[in-house]
Amino acid sequence: MLMEIGDGLMWISVEGDRACDGASGLTEIGGLEKRCGACDGCSVDGVLALVIMGVFTYEAETTTGISPARLFKAFILDADNLIPKIAPQAIKSSQFNYVKHRIDEIDHVNFTYSYSLIEGDALTDIIEKISYEIKLVASPDGGSILKSTSKYHTKGDHEIKEEQIKAGKEKAAGLFKAVEGYLLANPDAYN
Numbered sequence: 001m002l003m004e005i006g007d008g009l010m011w012i013s014v015e016g017d018r019a020c021d022g023a024s025g026l027t028e029i030g031g032l033e034k035r036c037g038a039c040d041g042c043s044v045d046g047v048l049a050l051v052i053m054g055v056f057t058y059e060a061e062t063t064t065g066i067s068p069a070r071l072f073k074a075f076i077l078d079a080d081n082l083i084p085k086i087a088p089q090a091i092k093s094s095q096f097n098y099v100k101h102r103i104d105e106i107d108h109v110n111f112t113y114s115y116s117l118i119e120g121d122a123l124t125d126i127i128e129k130i131s132y133e134i135k136l137v138a139s140p141d142g143g144s145i146l147k148s149t150s151k152y153h154t155k156g157d158h159e160i161k162e163e164q165i166k167a168g169k170e171k172a173a174g175l176f177k178a179v180e181g182y183l184l185a186n187p188d189a190y191n
Helices: 067-076 079-086 088-092 162-185
Strands: 004-006 007-015 025-028 032-035 046-051 055-064 099-107 112-118 127-138 144-154
Touching: 055 162, 067 079, 067 112, 067 127, 067 144, 079 088, 079 162, 088 162, 144 162
Parallel strands: none
Antiparallel strands: 004 007, 007 046, 025 032, 032 046, 055 144, 099 112, 112 127, 127 144
């Protein structure tokens, strides 16, 4: 069982299905292992381990001459239909067999979209989940500024290096350029 007790600190019960709330009564056995026995109202008698989760954030910004509303419709709302049509090689050449996403928020008014990759072979033994947020902001020239944030939630205190995610960032940039090219070549699409 996993229970967050704040600031990315997690108590993980190695034995049983109950977790301690982190109150007094935890005694260090060795390293990060703890044993509960004296917390008020706590009946956990298994070994507990403290896991410090790391969150590594990467941000990127791209500009385009396409309006936020039009880009949002094409790149976010209709991506499942548009991308296979304009970039079928991106689908066929995926390095992953299975990924499961959870949509966290779609804001049609503010042109924001956030989702998390929560299952699949894209998650390694050191990554628990990856959260993404895309925000489209109007630029002064009538186009858009696409702001993207990726948060890699690691298991334990593992660190993610930029070169480890470089291929994914390049693929995402390529998909954006493909959508942008399609919209520029088809000015009546997604109005």
